[in-house]
Amino acid sequence: MNRLPLVRHGRIDIDGVEVHYRESVPDRADAPVLLLLHGFPTASHQFRRLIDALGADHRLIAPDYPGFGQTTAPDDFTYTFDRLADIVEGFVDRLDLHRFAMYLFDFGAPVGLRLAERRPESITGLVVQNGNAYADGLSEAARSFIALAPEQTGAEGQIRDLLTLEGTRFQYETGAPDPSLIAPESWMLDQHYLDLPGRKEAQVALAFDYKSNVDRYDGWQAWLRKHRPTTLVVWGTGDPFFTEAGARAYLRDLPEAELHLLEAGHFTLETHLDVIAPLIGDFMERLR
Incomplete structure (x- = not known):
């Protein structure tokens, strides 16, 4: 039987935001660190399996962003991707993380790449799983969604349609060759958090701010070319938002990156943990 790690759950106050996080306690005190940055509309629980x-051999740390999971934020918190990155940066400081790799999934890509720009000396490597940083990777549906603006009639309604139980389940099951492999509590738990007071308003604000990420794609690509982090790209090709072209685009700036394309949807970990976990385990050993 594989060793199972101790997993601790904690809370840290960062500028008035009470950040909930989970982390493994590996066997070795000097185990390499992997910061797990979740996507929309989920939270750190997406990484529990x-x-x-991997947590017995590596220190895996997963925070919930403001507006997600069990993290709580003040009523006047401004929901932008810059502010999410601010909180994650403060979290990294409070945990005294000096050197770490990052797992970038969905929203985790713009949050993590902002952090990488701010402190490139800290980043030991990247695991990119359906975390887009290239215009190539935006599907037509994604482009239309990102183009929505607050002053546009019906725009907020389109965003709120995605925040329903049907919309959340759609994100999990679309593109998955066998939806029976997806535990229903995954999308039901996400919906529970989405339905908490103020959460939908937070997600609407972040949806309108998403175009700020696209505006920074060129800068992030330049960062990748300059720093050449050791990178593993694992991508579900049935993702309705971020296409296979977005995975291949990383090789333009990181020609030595390892690329694995899987017949899966957006939430690839839900259906392909048996493939992804060994890939990440080997990747972390190389970083060691």
């Missing part, structure tokens, strides 16, 4: 699979 990955933490069980």
Whole structure:
């Protein structure tokens, strides 16, 4: 039987935001660190099985952003991707993380790449799983969604349609060759958090701010070319938002990156943990 790690759950106050996080306690005190940055509309619980699979050998740390999961923020918190990155940066400082790799998924890509720009000396490597940083990777549906603006009639309604139980389940199951492999509590738990007071308003604000990420794609690509982080790209090709072209685009700036394309949807970890966990385990050993 594989060793299972201890997994601790904690809370840290960062500028008035009470950040909830989970982390594994590996066997070795000097185990390499992987910061797990979740996507929309989920939270750190999306990584619970990955933490069980790898946490005995590596220190895996997964925070919930403001507006997600069990993290709580003041009523006047401004929901932008810059502010999410501010909170994650403060979290990294409070945990005294000096050198770490990052797992970038969905929203985790713009949050993590902002952090990488701010402190490139800290980043030991990147695991990119359906975390887009290239215009190539935006599907037509994604482009239309990102183009929505607050002053546009019906725009907020289109965003709120995605925040329903049907919209959340759609994100999990679309592109998955066998939806029976997806635990229904995954999308049901996400919906529970989405339905908390103020959460939908937070997600609407972030949706309108998403175009700020596209505006920074050129800068992030330049960062990748300059720093050449050791990178593993794992991508579900059935993702309705971020296409296979977005995965291949990383090789333009990181020609030595390792690329794995899987027949899966957006939430690839839900259906392909048995493939992804060994890839990340080998990747982390190389970083060691």
